[in-house]
């Protein structure tokens with residue numbers, strides 16, 4: 622699983638068109654202010670265990686930046702090794718449920734073309750990425766460089 | 773090299789803070805309307821040849837969506853195998869120069885924390901990604917799925 626976490630003033634999205642893989646969705650979209658927006662590629666081999674590790678990472682970052690809201694935004698462009706749509710939707714729903722005990726959670730629908738507007742705050746923790754594998758979490762090089770830069 | 777191409781109503785960014793890897797930059801930021809915004813991770817092993825292939829891909833997409841402006845936006849979060857900063861900046865400048873013969877090109881500075889706002893249009897070609905390797909261009913699974921969906 623690959624995730625990109627953006628601490629945002631707002632995100633606003635609107636569904637435009639279904640892809641063949643679209644999950645059922647009746648709404649038009651929504652706007653969420655002051656949120657940690659998490660773009661997510663669920664990858665082949667990801668399990669509930671992977672998803673739980675992602676939930677821990679997301680929770681930790683949300684707490685650090687004082688975000689009370691989390692937006693889960695399925696995003697196919699972070700990986701070239703995507704899980705099948707059924708698994709992806711299942712794990713996204715699982716993450717939504719787990720995060721809901723601590724945060725106000727919003728989940729945008731899987732498999733739709735969407736227009737979106739986002740405003741990323743720009744402080745040093747406002748853009749982070751993680752690669753979460755079966756066994757452990759790979760902190761991406763960008764973060765390693767940030768961490769080095771701080772040391 | 774990994775690139776994420778967003779056909780956008782606008783992008784607006786503001787530099788916030790240098791990282792250790794920052795290239796010199798005197799401005800505050802800028803806003804570009806009606807642009808193809810290209811988020812770019814330059815990777816270890818990328819050469820001018822890789823960059824030229826990326827320029828071809830970017831040009832092709834810009835023409836398809838009728839974008840006259842291209843924004844090159846260095847983005848560390850698309851890869852965990854980043855090139856060193858000198859190579860990255862050198863290839864980004866090279867791409868800027870090559871694209872300038874056909875487009876109005878803007879390049880945001882490398883190695884700065886930046887706040888940004890973007891509005892992605894949401895039509896089927898408004899979000900694409902490519903992985904460009906020495907030998908050939910890997911169309912990501914997301915695009916393959918889109919292409920299958922259309923067939």
Ligand SMILES: [Mg+2]
Pocket residue numbers: 734735736737892893894895898899
């Ligand atoms: Mg879109």
